[in-house]
Amino acid sequence: MKHDYDIVIAGGGLAGLTLACALAPTGARMAVIEASPPQADRPPSFDDRAIALAHGSRLIFEGIGLWDGIAPCATPIRKIHISERGKFGFTHLDATEEQVPALGYVAPARDLGRALMARFDATGIAHLRPARLADFNTEEDGITLSVDSSGNACKITAKLLVAADGGQSQIRDRLGIKVRRWDYGHTANVSNLVPAKPHNNIAYERITSDGPLALLPMTDNRFGVVLTVPTAQHEEILSLDDSDFLGLLQERFGYRCGRFQRVGSRSAYPLSLITAKESVRQRVALLGNAAHTLHPVSGQGFNLGLRDVAVLVDVIAGALKRGEDPGEERILQAYASERQSDQRNMAMVTDGLARLFSNPLSVITTGRNIGLLAADLLPGIRHQIARHAMGLKDAHARLSRGLSIE
Numbered sequence: 001m002k003h004d005y006d007i008v009i010a011g012g013g014l015a016g017l018t019l020a021c022a023l024a025p026t027g028a029r030m031a032v033i034e035a036s037p038p039q040a041d042r043p044p045s046f047d048d049r050a051i052a053l054a055h056g057s058r059l060i061f062e063g064i065g066l067w068d069g070i071a072p073c074a075t076p077i078r079k080i081h082i083s084e085r086g087k088f089g090f091t092h093l094d095a096t097e098e099q100v101p102a103l104g105y106v107a108p109a110r111d112l113g114r115a116l117m118a119r120f121d122a123t124g125i126a127h128l129r130p131a132r133l134a135d136f137n138t139e140e141d142g143i144t145l146s147v148d149s150s151g152n153a154c155k156i157t158a159k160l161l162v163a164a165d166g167g168q169s170q171i172r173d174r175l176g177i178k179v180r181r182w183d184y185g186h187t188a189n190v191s192n193l194v195p196a197k198p199h200n201n202i203a204y205e206r207i208t209s210d211g212p213l214a215l216l217p218m219t220d221n222r223f224g225v226v227l228t229v230p231t232a233q234h235e236e237i238l239s240l241d242d243s244d245f246l247g248l249l250q251e252r253f254g255y256r257c258g259r260f261q262r263v264g265s266r267s268a269y270p271l272s273l274i275t276a277k278e279s280v281r282q283r284v285a286l287l288g289n290a291a292h293t294l295h296p297v298s299g300q301g302f303n304l305g306l307r308d309v310a311v312l313v314d315v316i317a318g319a320l321k322r323g324e325d326p327g328e329e330r331i332l333q334a335y336a337s338e339r340q341s342d343q344r345n346m347a348m349v350t351d352g353l354a355r356l357f358s359n360p361l362s363v364i365t366t367g368r369n370i371g372l373l374a375a376d377l378l379p380g381i382r383h384q385i386a387r388h389a390m391g392l393k394d395a396h397a398r399l400s401r402g403l404s405i406e
């Protein structure tokens, strides 16, 4: 049977659009379905949040040929400093010690989205937007998708459906894929600020008894701020005026970077962990947040999604080169088994850090500080933490090694 498309990607957020751009050179017939309207100028995730991109993610973007478009808005992270307010423990990671130009980069999600859209528009891949994948039916040799576009329903067929429809994935739910879900009871309050002293490309993770505070170096000597607060306090904190909010941040962070001068607009994200127990079903593959939604404590969610992209591209490009069907079970199983350990480990590590960094019990606080100090004194441990932060573990796919698929 001749299908309308080889691959349909449902969800044109960061993960879905990156996959489309990465697969463009294969010549596969593709469409991206995105629910948000073009007038909105961006899908919901292309907002003001600062995304920390690991060194490994830069390699993936280089492999896709996208890094040149992202580099102008990406600020290098040369050092990472982790400490606890008012306590003795701290540790640091240094790009020089790891012999890399930067441990990672910080780019506003809005600018990342812009760079992706510019490349995507040049590929000629069909963009069904605003359109919503309403339902689908899987058959032996393909999948039929019901697409709802401004009240008009149409049906299209494909060999493979990629679910890149985010943490609340309806595709995942419709398939009955079970998830592990944990509501942290915390909300991330996101903004940016200008400190009095230069940030010197250092990223800070400050542990406080109310939850972690991350400051990520950005252009124009700004820091991207992710302040994690108990959800019960979040409305009150969101309603503070700028000067009181700056005072709160200053109190939690201290004066290492001088007095905080200005703060930008603020937005809030309730935090939960969602991990899908399966990442493929017949003719469907889950990608990005649809497969795993993580706490932003170590800035790994999209980085993990990019490694999904790298592996999925490897298996699909290989199948297409051999003249095989990219939606075949064997191909999708190869993706699932290759991604399993990285997805599981990253969810475990991030979840562990989120709980550890938010635990006010004094025995945990003391252990945490001894751990930080030990990590700082032992280069072997520091190196392992740095490799984890740089996303260099499980980097086997061509794109993960910075190589193009052509």
Ligand SMILES: Cc1cc2nc3c(=O)[nH]c(=O)nc-3n(C[C@H](O)[C@H](O)[C@H](O)COP(=O)(O)OP(=O)(O)OC[C@H]3O[C@@H](n4cnc5c(N)ncnc54)[C@H](O)[C@@H]3O)c2cc1C
Binding pocket: 010, 011, 012, 013, 014, 015, 016, 033, 034, 035, 036, 043, 044, 045, 049, 050, 051, 052, 053, 131, 132, 133, 134, 164, 165, 166, 167, 170, 188, 190, 226, 269, 287, 288, 289, 290, 296, 298, 299, 300, 301, 302, 303, 304, 305
């Ligand atoms: C506060 C915060 C800070 C973060 N910081 C970092 C960081 O520093 N580093 C990092 O790596 N990650 C970070 N993340 C995580 C990162 O933002 C996400 O991992 C990433 O945005 C997920 O992209 P996605 O494309 O998988 O999902 P989404 O961004 O959720 O995109 C899903 C898309 O699917 C569309 N959609 C949904 N349903 C349908 C449907 N039925 N039909 C058609 N379209 C549909 C939606 O409109 C949306 O555009 C952070 C997250 C938060 C909340």
